[in-house]
Structures are given as structure tokens and as C-alpha cells.
Amino acid sequence: MSKQIRFNAFEMNCVGHQSSGLWRHPRDRSWQYKDISYWTDLAQLLEQGLFDGIFIADVIGYYDVYGGNVDTAVREASQIPVNDPLQLAAPIAMATQHLGIGITISTTYEHPYTFARRLSTADHLTGGRIGWNIVTSYLDSGARNVGNHELLEHDARYERAEEYMEVLYKLLEGSWEPDAVVRDRERGVFADPQKVHAIRHHGKFWQVPGVHMSEPSPQRTPLLFQAGSSGAGVRFAARNAESVFVNSHTLPGLKSYVSTLRQQVAAEGRDPQGVLVYALITIIVDETDEKAQAKWREYQQYISPEGALALISGWSGQDFSAVERHQPIEKDTAGGIASLVNTFAPQQENWSVQDLAEFGSIGGLGKVFIGSVATVADQLQYWVNETDVDGFNLAYVVAHETFADVISWLVPELQRRGAYRTAYPPGKTLREKLFGQGPHLPGSHPAQRYRDPAQYADQPADEEVKA
Template identity: 65%
Template structure:
């Protein structure tokens, strides 16, 4: 029997997201990102299409690598202006019953103690439908604007992230015992103080001695997403992530990535089948192949060439403005998203700068699948069968037309083939995804912090793998 295909919607609280310039299209709605109606309309559409979640990306900073300034980012509206993603959780939850809400937040720009409260609050408000996409960030401008002078080195950012998540696990899993909240009106006792514990964390990067400010949320630790594709990123994902997001233009590269993640997850003592991998894809679908290709050609006329290179320069850390359009893309050591350079320079295809800009202009670095429902369904099934990927993070070309087309045309075809959900499972996001209760399993590294008093007596426990992230 064919594997079930899963969808997330890949979004961002900004204009255009992965398709720079398409905000100029008369049917595009992404300029309405500031309005709650934009998000509630999208959420209803996605839930009607049985999407697992809306996966909301974020950056803290702006893209100023291309030609050495942020002029073209501002001029073309390339992921700036950009609003806070976490504030979208409550309005999306209010108009849906099942849709998950994946929120991106960086371990580089906010203290874990205050972030833990914000994340628990969102999990409460959504009745346990929140996920956290753990990122370490890649924009130097963000680090400079919070007074750090610049980003830490790439692998060192993952070392910081490992301790950051440890602090959150202690707060979420260990600070408040089960049964600590009594709400006993007869005795006038709301909380049993004996069951609320200081976490006593004192590490290399963070010192958090006290209690979590929130009572346990439905999932305690929200579902953990992660998008690392470098060596350090994959090691981190294999130990921590429940859902992994990868962007690569080649099917062969994707298959290698999925296999490696599952192998490393098994080595870390986790069930590799319980790590869901979603690949970035943009789908342009219509009633017939001819209509879909005509729509794609229409979209491409609105692509911003400079805008695409703004994104590519920011993601890779390479100023593509210094090269001629016909120059080949070559590997250069950078401090940004290392996997972007690796995939482009070492993949199946040799790219020129011009080809790369035109490729990334619709949907970013993932492939674009164009065609009728049957044609696109065939392609998706082939990718799943050949790579063992679990699903796809769908980027949009036009908001919300791309997702509406997927729900109207593609979802029914996949359901007819028996490879796409026809209903949601009950419960929290973790229960919907894995069907095994609202909390992280005992095999996850967070579980070791549930007895926080033992942890404090014994000292900081050994990590599952000492080489998780090279210093």
C-alpha cells in the first residue's frame, strides 16, 4: 500500500515569502499579511484540505548581503516588512478545530525563560495545537541589531541551541509535576507548592535558577520542528525534532537526507518512523496540464530577478550581485545556511547565477510541480516512493490562490488514490501526527528532565551523543 502523503502550508508573516515580486500579480493577497482576515481565511482553507499545519517561517533581521545593502530587499519587499509569527496562533486557532500551527523562533535572539512563557501560553490558547520550529538564524543583521556584533559561527550556534532546548525541557517537563494544579475551592488551594520546582540550570550559555511561570500546557513541550540540513543541523534534528523540514531541488539529494536523518535518529535511541520529514515543494495545479502550465508562465512574468538574488544571497551568505548572470554557482565557505551552498554546488545540476535566480523566483529552493491533479499526484507519489519522505511543505506562488487550487484540485485526487487523509485524528497536534498521546515519548531527550529534583542532585546529565554539535 502506498504511503500516506502529508501537507503543511509554508507561510511567513510578510509579503510574498518565497516568491519575490509576485505581490505585483493582481490576484495575490500576500500584501494583506497585516490583516487577521488574511490568516483566518487561509486557516479555514487549509483545514478544509486536511493540512497537518500552517508552518510559519520567520527571520529576525533583514537581507543585506546582495550588493552589500538592504536596498533591493526594501525596494522589492523581500521578507521585509515582517511581523511576529507567534501572535498568529490564537486567531488561527479560533477559526479552526484541528489545524496545527508551527511557529518559527530562533535560539539566537530571545532568552529561553521568557520564550518558554510565550510558547506555553500559545499552547494553552490553541488547546495543544502549537509546534515550535527551532532555528539558529543566519542573518548577521539580526545579531547586530540586538547588540551581539554578529552571528556566532555556524556549528557553535547549534551548541547554543542544544543548551537552549535543555532549559526549555526543564521548564516544560520538570518544573511543574502532574497534579500540581489543584483548583480546590473548598480548601482555597490553587497550587500545591510542593509539586512546583526550581530547575536550577547553570550552563555555559544560560543561567535559569527558578520556576516556569506557566502551568503545564496540553502538550507540555509543543511539537518540535527543525530545518537543519548541515552536518550539525542534521545531528540536532535527529536527536530533537519530531518533524523535519528540508529544502532541496533534487530527488536524489532528498532521499539521501531522509535516510541519514532516520539512521541518526535510530542511533540516538529514537524510533525513526516517528520522525516526519517534509520537503519544500511549490505546486501549480489546475484542471488540465495546459491550464496549469499557462498559470505558471503567467506567474513567472511577475518574478523579481533582484528579489530572488536578495533571498539567495541572504540564505547562502554569498553576494550573488558580484557575479555575472552566466557565472556558475560554486561552493564558498559561509556562516549562513551551509546546506544551501552544499546542495547547489554539489547537486545533480550545475547552476548559473541567472538560472538560479529564475529557479528560486517561484517557491524558493524547492522544486515546482506543475500540471493537472493526476500529473502532480503522480509526481508526489514518485518522490515519496523513491525518497521515503513523509510529506511536503507547500510554498505558495500566489496567496491564497496556490493553496486554494491544491485543496480544490489536488487533495481530492490524492484522496481518491487512498494516499491522503480524509479526516483529522482527535486531540492535540502531537496526537494528530503520531496518535500516541499529547506528551513527548519517553525515548525523547526531554523525558530525562521530568524528575528535575533528581537532575539537580546528580548534576547535568550526559547528552545522548556528546558530538551533537561541534564547539
């Protein structure tokens, strides 16, 4: 029996997302991102295809590295305009019964106390189908526009994120005991105040002395996603994440990442197979290889290399407008360009900036699979078997055509091979559907240490204690 493959849809509350310029395609719907019907239609399509969920990315700020300004990003719709992701959770949940809803929120720009309430609210309104993609943000423009002089250094952002998680765990897991809400009409007691605890958190970055404002939601702590690939990011994921997203254009690179992550998860005392890993890819599939290649060539007519360079400049921190488009980039060149070339095409000796722009115009930083149902199914199964990845985070080229093609062509073929499920598993919450266990974080997760009410009850409410 082949290992079953999992799919998430990789989306963003913006135009285009990972495929620059494709909003101009006559069949594309991404410009409708601001309409609820765009999201409810997509959610119902994904549920028909038995996807684990829809994963909604986000950025705080805009891409202004290319050319030193935001003009190109605005003109080409390079992830701007972009709307808030969390507000999509309720309409998606109302249109579906099973689909998970992963929302990206930054620990750098959200206060943990107010965010905890927003997170609990979303988990209540979705019946426990919400997930949180934990990010620390990477755009200087975001930092400047919330009043900071510059973006906090990379590892320092993860240090803040660790304390952020501690505050969240205390609020979501420890502040309200499981039986705090009694709803006793006879006594006129809705919740027992003896079972609702001030968390008394006094740390390096946050002071949160009081109680959580929301009663416990179906999952208490929504399912935890994370997408860090740096050393600090992998360590953070190994401690906290239940599901991890990774970008890798090469099979050896993906295999190495998955192996390293699972080793670190085990070192944290957690089940290394209990963390699901999804690789970012884009699939262009049709009945035959020839038809799929023809579809790819059609898409190429609409790409925006300059829009792609606006994104790539933001991702790498290097202004690609300052480099001659057709100048070869040597693999041993220092800086962000060489790093990206190594990521995209490690076997390619020389690439130009134009090559990089055209390559990244479809699928962004993810690998692109093009072919017939048999060809793509073979490739996906091979990657899963060779790398121990659990599934794929699918980006689209044309909304919603790319996902419709995967569901009509590829899903039935994988099901025929026994490599894709034929029905959703039991359970109401996202955590139950993904792991087949209970709705709450398992006892091996570090959040469990904050569940004991005794740790909150021994001190006066105003006493300063170290977190």
C-alpha cells in the same frame, strides 16, 4: 494501499515569502499579511483541505548581503517587512478546530526562561495545537541589531541550542508535576507548592534557578519541528525533533537526507519512523498539463529576479550583485554560487546568475511541480515511495490561490488514490493528530530525563550546580 501523503502550508508573516515579485499579481493577497482576516481565511481553507498544519517561518534581521545594503530587499519586499509569528497562533486557533500551528522562534535571540512562558501560553490558548520550529538564525544583520558584533559561528549556535533545549525541557517537563494544580476551593489551595520545583539550571550560557511561570499546557512541550540540513543540524534534529523540514531539488538528495536522518534518530534510541519528514516544494496545478503550464507562464510575468537574488545572497552569504548577470557559472567554481547551482540543477553544466535568479523567483529553494492533477499526483507519490519522505511543506506562488488550487484539484485526486486522508484523526492536540498517541513527548525522547521531580528537590534553591 499507497502511503498517505501529508501537507503543511509554508507561510511567513511577510509579503511574498518564497516567490519574489508575485505580490504584484492582481490576485495575490500576501500584501494583506498584516490583517487577521488574511490568516483566518487561510487557516479555514487549509483545514478544509485537511492539512496537518500551517508552518510559519521567520527570520531575525534582514537581507543586506546583496549590494551590501538592505535597499533591494526593502524595494522588492524580500521577506521585509516581516511581523512576529507567535501572535498569529491565537487567531488561527479561534478560526479552526484541527489545524496545527507551527511557529518559528530562534534560540539565538530569545531567552529560554521568558520564551518558555510564551510557548506555554500559546499551547494553552490553542488547546495544544502549537508547534515550535527550532532555529538558530543565520543573518548577520540580526546579530548586529541585538548588540552582537557578528553572528555566532554555525556549530557554536547549535551548542547553545542544545543547552537551550535542556533549559526548556526542565521548565516545561519538570518544574510542575502533573498533579501540581489542585484548585482546592475548600482549602484555598490553587497549586501545591511542594509539587512546583525550581530547576536550578547553572550552565555555560544560561543561569535559570527558579520555577516555570506557567502551569503545564496540554502538550507540556509543544510539538518540536526543526529544519537543519548541516551535520550539526541533523544531529540536533535526531536528538530533539519530532518533525523535520528539508529542501532538496533532487530525488537522490532527498533520499540520502531522509536515510541519514532516520539512521541518526535510531542511534539516539528513538523510533526512526517516529520523526515526520516534510520536503519543501511548490505546486502549480490545474485540470490539464497545458492549463498548468499556462498558469506558470502567467506567474512568470510578475517575478522579480533581483528580489530573488537579494534572498539567495542572504541564504548563501555571497553578494550576487558583484557577479555579471549573464556570466556562466562553472559547476566547479568555489563559493556559494556553485553550491546553489549544484542544489538547483546538478545535471546542468552551466548556469548564469540570471538563470539562478529566474529559477529561484518561484518557490525559492524548493522544487516546483507543474502539471495536471494526474501528473502532479504521480510525481508526489513517486517521490514519497522513492525517498521515504512523509509529506510536503507547500510554498505558495499567489496567496491564497496556490493553496486553493491544491485543495480543489490535487487533494481529491490523492484521496481517490487512497494517498491522502479523508478526515482528521481523533485527538485534540497536534501531537495526538500527527502520531496517534498521547499529547506529551514519548518516553524515548530525551526530555523524559527531566521529568523526575527528585532531581530538583535534593539541593538548596541557591546552590550552584552544573547543568
